[in-house]
Amino acid sequence: CSSCEYIHYQNPRIICGTLPIYQDKVLLCLRAIEPRKNYWTLPAGFMENGETIAHAACRESFEEAEAQVELHGLYVIFDIPRINQVQLFFRGHVSQGKFGVGEESLETQLFSETEIPWNALAFPTVKRALELYFIDRKLGQYPLHSEQIVG
Numbered sequence: 001c002s003s004c005e006y007i008h009y010q011n012p013r014i015i016c017g018t019l020p021i022y023q024d025k026v027l028l029c030l031r032a033i034e035p036r037k038n039y040w041t042l043p044a045g046f047m048e049n050g051e052t053i054a055h056a057a058c059r060e061s062f063e064e065a066e067a068q069v070e071l072h073g074l075y076v077i078f079d080i081p082r083i084n085q086v087q088l089f090f091r092g093h094v095s096q097g098k099f100g101v102g103e104e105s106l107e108t109q110l111f112s113e114t115e116i117p118w119n120a121l122a123f124p125t126v127k128r129a130l131e132l133y134f135i136d137r138k139l140g141q142y143p144l145h146s147e148q149i150v151g
Contacts, residue, residue, distance in 0.1 A: 012085055013047075013084060013085050014046070014085075014086050015046060015047070016046075016053050016054075016057040016087075016089075017042050017043055017045065017061070017087070018069045018089060019076075019090070019092065019130070020043065020065070021091070023097070023110075026130065027067060027111075028041065028042065028116075028117075029041055029043050029064045029102070032104050036123065042089060042126050042130075043064040044057070045060040045064070054071055063104065064108075065101070066098075066099055066100030067095070067098065067100075069093065071091070072090070072091040072093065075091040075142060075145065076132060078125045078129075079148045080125070080148075080149045081148070082151075091133070116130060132145050
């Protein structure tokens with residue numbers, strides 16, 4: 001501030017989540033909150049102070065889908081400068097296939113590739129993460145992807 005000389009930082013928000021798999025199906029959550037209420041998403045949310053990105057992703061998976069997820073590495077990084085966000089998704093396995101409905105979800109469900117509700121996905125990043133996953137699964141390789149989302 002030029003009048004009081006206080007320095008105020010506005011930093012991007014970090015969103016962490018998982019692409020949770022069980023028996024070749026992806027676990028998705030039907031959002032109970034805005035934005036995009038009643039649309040399907042991967043379990044993800046804002047990172048909190050004092051967390052690692054892995055801890056934040058696991059916490060969000062439990063909060064939204066009551067799923068314990070064993071992480072298999074960072075999978076996708078999305079830079080979204082227009083909304084000041086960085087979104088990080090880990091590939092993971094739903095431990096013992098157990099999941100439920102967290103307080104920010106209306107429903108959770110496992111979907112095969114052909115069952116994904118493509119037209120009812122909450123965010124472009126969720127769609128893109130799923131597209132990359134199904135391509136990589138066919139190739140049997142899961143490299144780290146990093147993309148900038150524009151528009």
